[in-house]
Amino acid sequence: xxxxxxxxxxxxxxxxxxxxxxxxxxxxxxxxxxxxxxxxxxxxxxxxxxxxxxxxxxxxxxxxxxxxxxxxxxxxxxxxxxxxxxxxxxxxxxxxxxxxxxxxxxxxxxxxxxxxxxxxxxxxxxxxxxxxxxxxxxxxxxxxxxxxxxxxxxxxxxxxxxxxxxxxxxxxxxxxxxxxxxxxxxxxxxxxxxxxxxxxxxxxxxxxxxxxxxxxxxxxxxxxxxxxxxxxxxxxxxxxxxxxxxxxxxxxxxxxxxxxxxxxxxxxxxxxxxxxxxxxxxxxxxxxxxxxxxxxxxxxxxxxxxxxxxxxxxxxxx
Amino acid sequence: xxxxxxxxxxxxxxxxxxxxxxxxxxxxxxxxxxxxxxxxxxxxxxxxxxxxxxxxxxxxxxxxxxxxxxxxxxxxxxxxxxxxxxxxxxxxx
Numbered sequence: 001x002x003x004x005x006x007x008x009x010x011x012x013x014x015x016x017x018x019x020x021x022x023x024x025x026x027x028x029x030x031x032x033x034x035x036x037x038x039x040x041x042x043x044x045x046x047x048x049x050x051x052x053x054x055x056x057x058x059x060x061x062x063x064x065x066x067x068x069x070x071x072x073x074x075x076x077x078x079x080x081x082x083x084x085x086x087x088x089x090x091x092x093x094x095x096x097x098x099x100x101x102x103x104x105x106x107x108x109x110x111x112x113x114x115x116x117x118x119x120x121x122x123x124x125x126x127x128x129x130x131x132x133x134x135x136x137x138x139x140x141x142x143x144x145x146x147x148x149x150x151x152x153x154x155x156x157x158x159x160x161x162x163x164x165x166x167x168x169x170x171x172x173x174x175x176x177x178x179x180x181x182x183x184x185x186x187x188x189x190x191x192x193x194x195x196x197x198x199x200x201x202x203x204x205x206x207x208x209x210x211x212x213x214x215x216x217x218x219x220x221x222x223x224x225x226x227x228x229x230x231x232x233x234x235x236x237x238x239x240x241x242x243x244x245x246x247x248x249x250x251x252x253x254x255x256x257x258x259x260x261x262x263x264x265x266x267x268x269x270x271x272x273x274x275x276x277x278x279x280x281x282x283x284x285x286x287x288x289x290x291x292x293x294x295x296x297x298x299x300x301x302x303x304x305x306x307x308x309x310x311x312x313x314x315x316x317x318x
Numbered sequence: 319x320x321x322x323x324x325x326x327x328x329x330x331x332x333x334x335x336x337x338x339x340x341x342x343x344x345x346x347x348x349x350x351x352x353x354x355x356x357x358x359x360x361x362x363x364x365x366x367x368x369x370x371x372x373x374x375x376x377x378x379x380x381x382x383x384x385x386x387x388x389x390x391x392x393x394x395x396x397x398x399x400x401x402x403x404x405x406x407x408x409x410x411x
């Protein structure tokens with residue numbers, strides 16, 4: 001019996017709704033329309049209850065900490081996040097009765113701050129000039145000052161982050177496509193998705209090429225992605241895992257996210273645009289070589305998380 | 319007095335690590351960026367494309383985005399502070 005027939009849709013807790021996301025063919029983009037030998041699929045991580053791929057890592061890290069006795073009554077979960085992980089912690093925290101405190105750069109988009117607050121999380125802001133690395137340093141200072149008060153999951157160093165994708169994302173892709181799968185394409189942020197999924201896909205007896213997408217330049221607009229050469233490199237990142245690194249410009253990622261809404265009915269964020277842009281490039285290379293390919297990429301989150309604030313909402317305190 | 323320009327971390331590789339660059343005199347934000355380019359070649363191309371300020375970069379004069387002022391034509395005077403802020407929080411050191 002297939003998983004679709006056995007999967008229970010009645011759940012006891014919202015956290016059980018994380019994962020087992022749909023895999024959807026992108027067949028209307030002009031580069032792919034009418035192709036039968038080369039297929040591109042998007043794994044709809046935006047269908048997770050917190051609205052992003054980050055639900056997976058957050059759940060794995062939180063459940064592991066509870067099991068190890070490091071998180072519970074009297075302990076606050078604190079972490080740095082540029083948004084989606086914060087939403088995930090906040091949602092899971094509310095569902096499990098945990099206290100959540102988030103540190104994010106002030107220039108994170110307004111909808112993400114509001115969503116996290118709606119779940120009851122507290123937010124502390126760090127210097128927008130310092131980016132996500134500034135938020136990391138700020139959290140480390142707070143935790144050093146009061147280590148007993150806090151549980152710091154540290155998504156950049158926590159092996160449960162990639163483990164969520166090894167056990168979940170990677171396995172689900174194999175369940176859906178089996179040996180048809182030829183490529184996996186995903187952006188590097190914490191690198192958890194690329195590390196965990198690629199490790200699982202490299203275990204199978206047929207070749208799966210795993211491609212990591214990164215912003216071409218240090219100063220970029222692909223929120224959530226890291227330009228590794230100019231960044232604090234996450235401890236969970238192992239440069240030997242991806243088979244290839246594919247740089248994408250901000251403009252190409254942004255344009256593809258606009259096109260996905262109009263041409264595929266997928267309203268996604270900019271990192272997804274970059275992922276799909278890279279996947280389409282690989283598809284075109286396979287077509288040019290006359291190779292069959294089934295390429296899976298990741299739709300990380302929805303586009304409405306990135307709506308710009310109105311002018312009267314724009315105010316930054318320096 | 320001068321005009322102070324705050325440089326975000328991903329651009330500091332072009333400013334020899336400086337967090338702030340002083341521009342002696344200029345009358346518009348555009349002129350400030352030209353002088354910044356003269357001092358630190360490569361900066362302008364990161365900030366501007368042929369249509370103006372790149373979409374993912376915000377340039378603030380004081381605490382107002384120049385898109386809501388006169389853009390690159392916005393007038394500046396001695397003592398003003400200009401901040402270059404990536405539109406996102408993504409991770410450069």
